[in-house]
Amino acid sequence: MNVRPPMKKLKVATTSLSGCFGCHMSLLDIDERLLELAKLVEFDRSPITDIKTCGPCDIALIEGAVCNSENVHVLRELRRNCKMLVAVGACAITGGLPAQRNQRDVGEILQRCYVDMPGAQGRVPDDPELPLLLDKVYPINEIVRVDYFIPGCPPSGDALWKYLTDLIGGRMPRLDYQSFRFD
Template sequence: MAKVKVATVWLESCAGCHMSLLDIDEAIVDLANHVEFTRSPITDIKEFTQVDVGIVEGSVGSTEAEETLKELRAHCKILMALGECACFGGVCAMRSTFDKEDVLKRAYIETESTVGGKIPKPPGVPELLDKVKPLNEIVKVDCYVPGCPPDAKTILYALTELLAGRIPVIPSDMMRFD
């Protein structure tokens, strides 16, 4: 049986959701028998190809993140939002309560440790969007796995459901810390 092709991206994020994915420990060996990771920080493959499942960590706060998300959406059948940042904006969206220019000024010029700071401009760096957005403000999202980060067993549950041909709906007891 052909393996299910999976691509993963991290947008504005801390990599914690991908770390939690790797935390499924030995189950990853069994998963590897059924899943082929294509473009992903895990494989370091950079090109998009058609896949069955696209998994997104992180929110959308720059033009680069927006383009990456749209490109993944165009290359996958099912798109999964992984973690609070992807599902709801998460900690990255805290900057949306401030003016973008004020945020840049604070980060690059006003911090106490900065001397002679300068705000970087595109094309050297991606343009920031005015507000940070969750995925579903930009593309269609098929399933959500919340948590910061989601527990490894919750991610494994979601992937197992996908492999069984079902869209995962995370049970409420998997969305709470015991």
């Protein structure tokens, strides 16, 4: 699929909160189309660029759920700096697999993992450098306003390509049901 470059390259930022990084792997699964994408956009914060902060951008793609204070900070920074925020994948949209911890008390989980388990270190880590865990895991739309959602676990590279090229081309993004994948 050939996409006409916009008059000015759009700036795209991506980040992963608490999840498996599978959605970013799907972005890489667009394979040689990455070169075509690079003609259309300039990447800001992203593992592709290794930039850790987000400047003003047109589109921000966010995967992963919100589990700790650092996730909240990063998510709010991206929302503040982007025109369109896109929740990518089941974790960002519903909390996904990380949200399974919502069935238990966080204190009990930490006690079990760090103190009670055989071979555990005997105390819950309390280094000030560690981000504070939230009371539960949240989908990103419970923290900030989300403009678009790309479902899947993870969405396929083809689905991400279609969605991005629709957004870049100024079209309403649409995916047919066959595009959805939940591995």
